[in-house]
Amino acid sequence: MSNETTVVGRGTGAGETHRVRGLVNLVAGIVIVAAVVFGVVAGAGAIWHKVTGTTPAPGATASAAAPATASSAVAVKLEINPPPLGGVKGAGGVVQDAFVPGSFTMTVGQTYDITMYNYDTQSHSWMSPDLNVSVVAPAGSASSPSVTHFTLKPTKAGQIQWFCALPCDKTAMATNGFMRGYVTVKA
Numbered sequence: 001m002s003n004e005t006t007v008v009g010r011g012t013g014a015g016e017t018h019r020v021r022g023l024v025n026l027v028a029g030i031v032i033v034a035a036v037v038f039g040v041v042a043g044a045g046a047i048w049h050k051v052t053g054t055t056p057a058p059g060a061t062a063s064a065a066a067p068a069t070a071s072s073a074v075a076v077k078l079e080i081n082p083p084p085l086g087g088v089k090g091a092g093g094v095v096q097d098a099f100v101p102g103s104f105t106m107t108v109g110q111t112y113d114i115t116m117y118n119y120d121t122q123s124h125s126w127m128s129p130d131l132n133v134s135v136v137a138p139a140g141s142a143s144s145p146s147v148t149h150f151t152l153k154p155t156k157a158g159q160i161q162w163f164c165a166l167p168c169d170k171t172a173m174a175t176n177g178f179m180r181g182y183v184t185v186k187a
């Protein structure tokens with residue numbers, strides 16, 4: 001008895017399920033077709049974008065070849081607490097931690113090969129987010145400075161701040177020309 005009721009119930013349910021399933025299949029079919037069409041269009045768009053993005057214009061090829069014959073990197077010597085003072089005299093004649101030079105003039109597009117000598121017995125760093133540089137100068141000594149190389153290439157003109165990002169001489173860290181300063185980049 002309970003079996004028969006179950007069969008009737010199942011039959012009715014099967015009919016409804018069939019209609020619903022038909023609708024689901026129709027919707028699914030539309031979604032799949034739409035997805036395929038969209039995928040093909042998007043794929044073609046991506047390929048087109050890639051091709052146009054990597055195809056150099058005749059003018060671009062000519063200008064890209066120019067830097068190869070341009071002047072090479074300019075060497076810059078950067079010293080931290082150089083002898084004989086072991087720093088630079090600040091306010092009141094007190095010798096403060098300092099990078100020498102503390103300010104620079106550079107040119108857009110020129111590469112600078114910087115050699116940093118640290119005569120201090122603690123580390124410092126030369127950091128400038130706008131120049132995309134963050135370099136640590138490990139501790140050295142007055143007789144044997146640590147030597148660190150890095151390059152930078154300014155991409156835009158302006159007054160750009162640099163600073164030592166490691167905790168050191170508080171006054172120097174707050175004073176331009178000591179543990180912070182500016183790079184004047186000319187076009």
Ligand SMILES: [Cu+2]
Pocket residue numbers: 097123124125164165166167168169179
């Ligand atoms: Cu410092």
